[in-house]
Amino acid sequence: MAKLEQAIDNHAANLDEETREAVRLASKAKTEKRVNALWTDFDDPNALRKLASQVRQHALDNLPDYLEQAEAAFQKNGVQVHWAEDGDQANAIVLDIMRRRGASKVVKSKSMVSEETELVPFLEKHGMEAVETDLGEYVVQIDGDHPSHIVTPIIHKNRRQVGRSFEREGLGEYTEDPLELTRMARRHLRQKYLDADVGMTGANFVVAESGRIVLVTNEGNARFSMAATKTHIAMVGIEKIIPREQDVPLFLSLLGRSATGQPLTVYTQFIGGPKSASQEEGPEEMHLIFLDNGRSDILASNCKEILRCIRCGACMNVCPVYRQTSGHAYRSVYPGPVGAVLSPLLNKAGFPDLADLPKASSLCGACQEVCPVDIPIPDLLLRLRNKGKQEHAPKTSINTPGLSFWALAATQPAAWKTGLKLGHAMNVVPHALLDVNPSAKSWRSTRELPPFRGGDFRSWLKAHEKKGGAS
Amino acid sequence: MIQPTAKGKRIKFMMTCLCDAFYADVAQASYEVLEHLGCEIEVPAGQTCCGQPALNSGEWESARKVVRHTVKTFGGEEPVVIPSGSCAAMTRHGAILGFESEPDLDEVEGLARRSWELCEYIVQGLGIDSWPGRFDGKVALHRSCHTRGTKVYESAVTLLSSIEGLELVEVGELEQCCGFGGTFSVSFPYVSKKMGQLKVEHLTEKRPNYVASLDMACMLHFGGMMDRQGVKTPRLHVSQILKKALENR
Amino acid sequence: MNARDRILSKVRAATDPLPEKTALPDLDVVASIGSRTMPDAGDANAVCATFEEEWTKVGGILVNDESELIELLKSLDAGKGYADPALALESLKGAFEVDDIFDREQVDTYSFSITRATGAVGETGTIILTDGDTPNRLSALAPWIHVAVLSRENIEATLGAAIPTFGSDPSVVLVTGPSKTADIEGILIEGVHGPGVQICLLV
Numbered sequence: 001m002a003k004l005e006q007a008i009d010n011h012a013a014n015l016d017e018e019t020r021e022a023v024r025l026a027s028k029a030k031t032e033k034r035v036n037a038l039w040t041d042f043d044d045p046n047a048l049r050k051l052a053s054q055v056r057q058h059a060l061d062n063l064p065d066y067l068e069q070a071e072a073a074f075q076k077n078g079v080q081v082h083w084a085e086d087g088d089q090a091n092a093i094v095l096d097i098m099r100r101r102g103a104s105k106v107v108k109s110k111s112m113v114s115e116e117t118e119l120v121p122f123l124e125k126h127g128m129e130a131v132e133t134d135l136g137e138y139v140v141q142i143d144g145d146h147p148s149h150i151v152t153p154i155i156h157k158n159r160r161q162v163g164r165s166f167e168r169e170g171l172g173e174y175t176e177d178p179l180e181l182t183r184m185a186r187r188h189l190r191q192k193y194l195d196a197d198v199g200m201t202g203a204n205f206v207v208a209e210s211g212r213i214v215l216v217t218n219e220g221n222a223r224f225s226m227a228a229t230k231t232h233i234a235m236v237g238i239e240k241i242i243p244r245e246q247d248v249p250l251f252l253s254l255l256g257r258s259a260t261g262q263p264l265t266v267y268t269q270f271i272g273g274p275k276s277a278s279q280e281e282g283p284e285e286m287h288l289i290f291l292d293n294g295r296s297d298i299l300a301s302n303c304k305e306i307l308r309c310i311r312c313g314a315c316m317n318v319c320p321v322y323r324q325t326s327g328h329a330y331r332s333v334y335p336g337p338v339g340a341v342l343s344p345l346l347n348k349a350g351f352p353d354l355a356d357l358p359k360a361s362s363l364c365g366a367c368q369e370v371c372p373v374d375i376p377i378p379d380l381l382l383r384l385r386n387k388g389k390q391e392h393a394p395k396t397s398i399n400t401p402g403l404s405f406w407a408l409a410a411t412q413p414a415a416w417k418t419g420l421k422l423g424h425a426m427n428v429v430p431h432a433l434l435d436v437n438p439s440a441k442s443w444r445s446t447r448e449l450p451p452f453r454g455g456d457f458r459s460w461l462k463a464h465e466k467k468g469g470a471s
Numbered sequence: 472m473i474q475p476t477a478k479g480k481r482i483k484f485m486m487t488c489l490c491d492a493f494y495a496d497v498a499q500a501s502y503e504v505l506e507h508l509g510c511e512i513e514v515p516a517g518q519t520c521c522g523q524p525a526l527n528s529g530e531w532e533s534a535r536k537v538v539r540h541t542v543k544t545f546g547g548e549e550p551v552v553i554p555s556g557s558c559a560a561m562t563r564h565g566a567i568l569g570f571e572s573e574p575d576l577d578e579v580e581g582l583a584r585r586s587w588e589l590c591e592y593i594v595q596g597l598g599i600d601s602w603p604g605r606f607d608g609k610v611a612l613h614r615s616c617h618t619r620g621t622k623v624y625e626s627a628v629t630l631l632s633s634i635e636g637l638e639l640v641e642v643g644e645l646e647q648c649c650g651f652g653g654t655f656s657v658s659f660p661y662v663s664k665k666m667g668q669l670k671v672e673h674l675t676e677k678r679p680n681y682v683a684s685l686d687m688a689c690m691l692h693f694g695g696m697m698d699r700q701g702v703k704t705p706r707l708h709v710s711q712i713l714k715k716a717l718e719n720r
Numbered sequence: 721m722n723a724r725d726r727i728l729s730k731v732r733a734a735t736d737p738l739p740e741k742t743a744l745p746d747l748d749v750v751a752s753i754g755s756r757t758m759p760d761a762g763d764a765n766a767v768c769a770t771f772e773e774e775w776t777k778v779g780g781i782l783v784n785d786e787s788e789l790i791e792l793l794k795s796l797d798a799g800k801g802y803a804d805p806a807l808a809l810e811s812l813k814g815a816f817e818v819d820d821i822f823d824r825e826q827v828d829t830y831s832f833s834i835t836r837a838t839g840a841v842g843e844t845g846t847i848i849l850t851d852g853d854t855p856n857r858l859s860a861l862a863p864w865i866h867v868a869v870l871s872r873e874n875i876e877a878t879l880g881a882a883i884p885t886f887g888s889d890p891s892v893v894l895v896t897g898p899s900k901t902a903d904i905e906g907i908l909i910e911g912v913h914g915p916g917v918q919i920c921l922l923v
Contacts, residue, residue, distance in 0.1 A: 009659040026906045028644070041755040048753060054745050061741035064732040077890065083724035135912060136903035152903060159904050178904040182912055189913065190862070194827065220861065220899040220914030226891065227857035228824075238727065243744060249879040250753050263755065264844040264879075264896045266778075267914070273890040280856040281824065282891065292727045300734035302571075320648050324665045360659060362652025362666070363527060364616035369646065379568055385529030396529055399658035403525045407533035410488075411540040413517040423492060442657040446664040447695030456495030457486055461502070461514055469506060 005399045008321070008360040011329035019156050023148075024323040026155050031317045033261025034370065041263060052254055053374035056308040059208075059241045060299065066208040066241045067290065073211025074288055077273035082289045087117030090291045094119060094200070094233055095126055097287055101231050103128075103197030107189075109215070109222040110134035111202025112150055112311060113237050113291055115333045116346065119200070130200075131192045133221035135185050142169050148327030148335065151259050151313035156326050189221075199225030199283065203236040204310065205251060206288075209244045212272035213288070216255065216265035223267050232274070232283035238290050239299075239307040251310060254372035258312035294346040303380045306341045308373040315367035315377060321360050330357060337367035341380045355393035358384035359400070401439040420454030427452050472620040473563045477550040477585040478596060480510045485545065485553040485562075485586075488520035489687045494708070497687055501554040501589055501710040507717055508597065510552075517544045522569075523561040527653045531569050538566045539575070542582050550596060551582065554589045554710050556618035556685045562586040563621075588618070589710055590685065594626035601633035604716030608680035609638045612709075613670070613693070614645045615686035627685055627709050634716045640677035644669070651692035667696040675704055682706045751880045758843045761877035767842040771875050772922075774845025778897035779910065781919045789867065789921050790815045793832060796917065801832040802859050807869055809834065822859035832865035837920070838892075839874040841882050846896045847920055848882060850889040857891070866915040868895070871923055 012020075038045035059066055071081050084090035098106065106123060108114065108130055120141065123130040132141040136153035140146065143165055147153030154162070159176045167174040171184040201222050203213035213234055215222045226232050242248060248270075256262040275282030298307055316322040316336025327335030332343035332354060340361060344354035358381040367377040388396025409415045426434065431449070435441035443449065484505065490498035505512055522537030541562070545551050553559045563583045570576045593599050610631060618624045632639055650656065650666025657663075670693050674682050682697075682704050684690040694706050707715075721729070735741075759770035772782055783789045790812055793801075798816060803809050805820040812818060812834070822833070835855075839848040847868045854860050860868075876882040879894070886892045899914030910916050 006659050009661045012665070013661040022905070029906060031646075041757065051745055051750060051753070054742055055750065057742040058744045061735055061738055063735055064728055067728060067731065077888075083722070083727050085723050085727060089723060133913065134903070135901050139903075152906070154903055155906075157904075159907075162904055178907045179909050181904060182901060182909040186912060190828070193913075194824065218899070219901050219912035221912070223861055223893060224913045227861050238731065244747065244750075245883050246747055246751050246880055248883070250750050252879065253753065253755065260902070262896075263757075264846060264894070266896050266898070266900055268846075268894040268896070270886060270892040270894075271890065272888070275857070276851040276890055278855070279851045279891075280822070281858045282851070286890075290724075290727070292730070296727060296730035296734055299731060304734075318646065320650070320666045320669075321659075321662055324662045359655070360662075362616070362648045362650060362655045362663070364648030364652065365619045366616070366646050366648065369619055382526065382529070382565075382568060385527070386531045387529075389529040389531075400528055400654045401657065403528055403530050404533055407522075407525050407530070407537055410519040410522070410537045413519060413544075416519045420492060439654075439657040442660045443695075445660055446667070446699060447692065448698035449695060450493045450691065452492060453495045454492045457490060457498040457502075458516070460495065460499055464502075 006359065007331070007356055008325055008329045012325040015326060018158070019326060020324060022158060023155055023326045026152070027317045027323045030260070034258055034314055034317070037257040037261040037263065041257070048250065048254060049372055049374045052250055052372055053308060055243065055247050055250070056373050057305070059243055060239060060304060060307050063238070063241065063299065066243060067238060070206055070208040070211060070241060073208065077211045079211065079273050079286045079288050082287060084289055084291045086293050090117045090235055090289050091119050091122040093289050094235070095123065097231065097233060098128060098198055101197065101285070103231060105129045105196045106198040106200050107131050107133050107193050107196040107225045107229065108200040109202065109217065109225050110137050110153070111235060112333060113202050113235050114200065115147065116293060117235070117291070131189070133189050133193070133225060134217070135182065135219060138185060138189065139165060146328060149313060149316060150311050150334065156328065193224045193228040196229050198231045198233060199229040201225060201232070201234050203234050203240055204255065205242045205248060206236055206240045207245050207248065208241050210272060212245070212270045214248055215269045215271060216252070216267065218266045220267050223269060226271065226283060227281050230283055231285045233287045233289065235289045235291055237295055238292055239295050255310055255312050258314040258370065258372045294348060297348055298345050301345065302383050303341060303345055305375050306338065306345070306380055308375050309338050309342070310373060312372055314370040314372065318366045318370050320362070320364065320366070337361065337377045341377060341384060344384060352393040352395060355388040356395040356398060358388065359396065399438070399442070417455065423452045423454040472560065473567065473580065473583040475550065475563070475584055475587045475596070477548065479550060480508070481549045482510050482512055483545050483547065483549050483551045484512050484514045485518060485551055485558065486514065487553060487555045487558050487687070489691060490554065493691065494687045497554060497708040497710060500708065500714040504710050504713045505552060508593065515544045521558045521561040523558065523565055524653055526561070526565050526569050534569050535573065538569065538579060542578050545582060549585065550587050550592060551585050552587050552589055552592045554708065555687060556588045556615045556621070556623045557688050559586050559588040559623070560617035588621070588623045588685065590627040590630055591621065591623045594629050595622050600629050602630045602713060602716055603720055605635045605719040606712055606716040607636040609640045609677070610681045610683050610712065611640050611642050611674045611677060611679035613642070613649065613674060613682065613684045613689055615684060615689045616648045618685060623685060631709065631712065634712070637712070640679050643673040643676060649689045649693045651689055656692055667693050671697055671700065671702060675702060679704060683709055683712060685709055754878060755843060759877050761881060767875050767877050768872050770842040771840055771845060774842065775920055778845045779918070780845065780897050781917065783919060783921050786811050789919070792919065793865070796865060798865060799831040800829055801834065802830050802863070803834040804836055804855055807834060807836065822856040824858055827858060827862045830863040832867060833859045833863040834867040834869060835860045837868035837870040839876060839882055839885055840870050841879050841894070842875055843878045844896055846879070846894045849893045849895060850886070851891040852889050861914050864911065864915060865917040865919065867919040867921055869921045869923060
């Protein structure tokens with residue numbers, strides 16, 4: 001085996017076989033569920049994808065207007081709207097709200113955007129108790145780990161590992177029964193909800209027209225966060241806008257089916273403001289934080305289509321590279337194909353560090369084929385590879401043969417033909433000698449090369465034409 | 472992806488660089504199939520490569536030079552027929568991406584509208600939906616990734632399934648890539664190998680007599696892997712099956 | 721400039737130069753998207769029948785009257801429960817200890833709760849709970865068994881048709897079956913944070 005210089009390739013090679021197979025099979029199962037759900041329920045799911053793509057692109061093209069419209073609508077609903085340019089500002093806003101409310105405990109629903117801002121460690125550093133309530137995210141939190149998938153955060157863990165973690169944290173005696181483990185989490189987290197002051201969520205969609213956020217969960221944790229606490233804080237990316245409430249059913253239809261193969265997620269909440277006056281439980285205050293954190297830069301770039309993403313995870317489920325590497329290989333909050341585009345862009349200064357991510361793709365296009373908003377992910381990966389080259393990011397070129405010499409030959413037919421003739425030498429050179437070229441060596445580590453037959457078709461054609469073509 | 476519109480039997484043939492260097496027999500079979508259909512074929516001698524390797528590596532300046540050469544070499548109005556879904560995807564989509572803000576985008580789009588993959592040209596371009604002759608055996612057909620968003624794969628299925636004696640066998644996880652991806656195969660050798668192994672398993676699972684491909688690039692990879700693993704199932708480009716069927720009329 | 725203005729001006733600088741902006745698809749095009757389970761909105765019986773079928777498919781349980789509900793709760797070994805007093809379920813109170821007020825201090829002593837469903841969606845088998853019709857949010861969520869009392873007249877064919885009925889309610893919750901997770905090895909477990917048994921009493 002040639003030396004594995006690409007970090008993602010290296011990560012894959014060092015992944016234990018059990019984890020790899022678990023990730024691959026779970027991803028495959030989810031991909032199949034998605035296909036079944038969409039093609040059983042609709043005549044032409046691709047028409048839906050195109051329509052949803054158009055609605056999202058329209059919202060992005062007109063984002064400033066929609067953001068202002070949304071802000072006004074939320075304020076009318078009694079929601080306090082905040083704006084944060086980066087993660088630090090967003091976290092500071094949360095801390096400030098908590099201090100003002102005399103709060104010390106927060107229960108948190110799964111939200112990728114708060115992973116981006118590293119909210120939980122920030123709050124803990126400031127003496128707050130912050131508990132993740134999604135089962136998978138809870139396991140990630142107590143293990144000091146990171147999610148490896150945006151929908152199924154512990155796809156890289158098995159039941160025995162979860163059992164050991166729960167035993168260690170005192171949730172109960174060791175068991176590896178997923179049912180009993182889930183019950184243990186239910187008992188433990190229930191008290192956390194009841195004791196908490198603040199419920200923290202993200203949003204799947206922000207409806208500009210009505211000033212509501214739409215939130216989906218299967219477990220019911222977001223709903224519990226908003227039933228047991230007195231303050232609700234939602235942190236959302238500025239790109240999450242959907243223009244009209246009547247657009248929501250289209251997106252819910254696609255989101256549930258693309259993510260988990262469900263026509264509709266179990267709990268779908270339309271939240272627009274603090275609890276009503278007659279309601280006995282629930283938040284007296286609702287805060288919405290609009291977070292930029294690099295999104296306005298992406299909107300101005302030639303990769304703006306990535307902002308259409310609705311975080312369903314279908315692209316990672318179908319991705320042959322993700323299936324071999326799992327999510328941690330991507331070294332960022334967003335793994336898989338969407339992450340390979342989004343992560344290097346979200347932090348401008350960090351681009352060179354993540355410039356290898358767009359290379360971790362065979363450009364097979366499976367991601368775009370399943371994307372509910374038809375993001376041309378392979379095109380965006382190509383643009384980022386070009387960006388990497390232009391900015392001389394070394395990670396763009398690791399282990400990749402330079403092609404300028406080849407390009408020179410490919411624009412000069414005489415040189416090209418000479419190359420074809422010279423290539424015949426390859427057949428008589430012992431293959432071991434070819435391996436001085438790192439690319440040839442890498443190729444030959446697992447595959448044979450066919451015999452070189454450069455120019456043979458051209459010679460045949462000459463003779464064939466002399467004969468007068470087909471007989 | 473631009474869909475081709477150029478029609479007619481006066482055509483230009485793009486042999487592809489892989490056939491030029493390694494797979495002369497595939498180029499020959501494709502040529503003879505087109506000859507059988509009564510096409511008047513020109514093979515521009517100045518042709519080299521479509522430019523995809525440079526585009527995929529992010530070297531767009533180099534890619535544009537090669538694309539410009541290809542556009543010039545294949546100038547005219549005739550359909551350009553290519554025995555590769557991947558090279559056709561380059562001329563129809565990738566090249567356009569690389570020329571988005573270039574003054575000569577029009578010319579690149581012109582070539583895009585004339586570019587057909589071989590099977591697609593036969594079925595969609597010429598309106599032929601059955602193939603004469605006989606070919607005995609079970610065939611596993613690889614759906615090459617760069618045929619997504621086109622009618623290439625279904626055209627090949629139409630032709631192959633119409634051939635007497637030929638049985639197409641089911642291939643699992645058809646949407647999954649074989650792991651080639653050009654320079655991906657050498658810069659990510661481990662992941663590429665794992666992908667290739669799965670592809671070889673799926674392609675040979677139903678014990679076909681032949682494995683067929685629409686792209687020699689994919690075949691270079693999974694075929695090279697089969698050779699290394701000692702998997703003996705013979706491999707053919709679709710054009711070679713069409714040609715063999717013609718010989719058994 | 722504050723953060724808000726800086727963000728909005730950056731967003732404006734990114735979108736203003738666009739030569740053309742993607743058009744918003746017409747509302748009737750977006751709203752016409754229906755799955756194969758979408759019932760004919762004009763046929764109330766069909767809408768109800770679809771709801772019953774889909775609700776069962778997502779793991780919900782259906783009962784048609786109070787006595788059937790009592791039998792079901794007994795078979796589930798239900799103990800003390802809570803019911804929204806506005807529902808006036810008199811025979812239920814004869815069969816079980818039923819509180820009129822949901823006490824958050826005793827949240828785990830309720831084995832079941834009964835609250836009103838504001839409406840439902842036939843296409844997806846979904847019940848709609850709102851702040852307006854649920855006196856206590858926790859009551860509809862914390863007990864293992866939740867019963868939603870749904871009037872047949874309030875079932876809409878699609879979610880799109882149901883949205884206008886949300887009005888200005890600040891918390892509309894669509895419930896499509898029991899709470900569930902597949903986080904551990906993809907194995908489906910029902911009853912995570914919310915009810916493990918979700919019943920709909922059709923009236």
